[in-house]
Amino acid sequence: MSIVVVTDSTASLPADVARHAGVETVPLQVVIGAEVLDEGDDGATPERVALALKEFVPVSTSRPSPEAMLETYERLVAGGATGIVSVHLSAEMSGTYESAQLAAAKASVPVVAVDSRQVGIGTGFAALAAASAARGGASLGDAAEVARERALATRSFFYVDTLEYLRRGGRVGAAAALLGGALAVKPLLQIADGRVESLERVRTSGRALARLAELAAEAAGERPVDIGVAHLANPDKAAALADDLADRLVDHLDGREVWCGEIGAVLGAHVGPGMIAVCVAPA
Known part of the structure; x- marks a missing residue:
């Protein structure tokens, strides 16, 4: 089974680290004033958000849609994935995990969505643990459980x-x-x-x-x-x-x-x- 790990941009994984680990990242969105941007170097950056906040420009955020999540899953399937572990920030703070669950129900391969109950690099560390387990031959369920256990201990x-x-x-x-x-x-x-x-x-x-x-x-x-x-x-x-x-x-x-x-x-x-x-x- 070829297992791929997906996370979201709040996991704060440097691009080279995610790429080396084989972790796919789905961006959340930031609304600055009337402009909607994907989180990332080519869109909403920390510097841009900090400046907007200091200047009292309205800033809000939104989750990736289930459709965007499903598109990511199916792209990975086309690349050879036969199972996906999708590790995301706490469901108490974002609907991203819910989007992952909704997309998982429609995906053409088994997808296990994981609510890390963390934010930031805490979610990232959990995703990296799942990726490491998958590379070591863990099953889909076991790789997801590794992510949950590491997040719980973080x-x-x-x-x-x-x-x-x-x-x-x-x-x-x-x-x-x-x-x-x-x-x-x-x-x-x-x-x-x-x-x-x-x-x-x-x-x-x-x-x-x-x-x-x-x-x-x-x-x-x-x-x-x-x-x-x-x-x-x-x-x-x-x-x-x-x-x-x-x-x-x-x-x-x-x-x-x-x-x-x-x-x-x-x-x-x-x-x-x-x-x-x-x-x-x-x-």
Whole structure:
């Protein structure tokens, strides 16, 4: 059986990494003002979204349609795929997983859709695990289960300069956003069972960075892990956190690098400029 893994653009996989792993990526869409763009280098970029948010231009996002998802599946079938594992961001935050399920029902080969219950590189790590399992000869069901298990064991933490963007997208309540602004704090949040949940509040961005490093180290425990650091319009602080984690967790990385890059346009639209995230996934 020739199994191919599909994910979506919010998984934040660098193009060369996805290509090397044989993972196919379906873009979500970003609406900036009246313009609808696919997420990616040739459409909606993090820089463009950050600028629009700073200039108070309306920004929203939308899932890929079931038809677009099915078109991807059938293109892969034409290329030789006999089974597909489709790994996507949390169904609590997007209808992308639902689109995958609807497309799977019409596909000409078996498709298993996986709700990672994660966002960002947490979804990406799960997709890479499924692809690795498939290359190793795993069955369709087993490759999908590998993705689910890795996503379940992954921890994602982040801080934002303001909760306003999450409030606009319905990811946190208005009362929580108002409280955060009134206290002038840096909210630390986490992804828990597919949702954004409040974790702690700290007074400064410096303390937020230090706390993210501590949380990542706690999440790693004694296991070998992969680590990703993401940001929106905050490259220097993200790089500092990545360097800190590379030193602090060197014994857990087994020579692997800490990934560090800008978050995609879709997720960036919901967290706003200044966000920094860290994701810890068991290797």
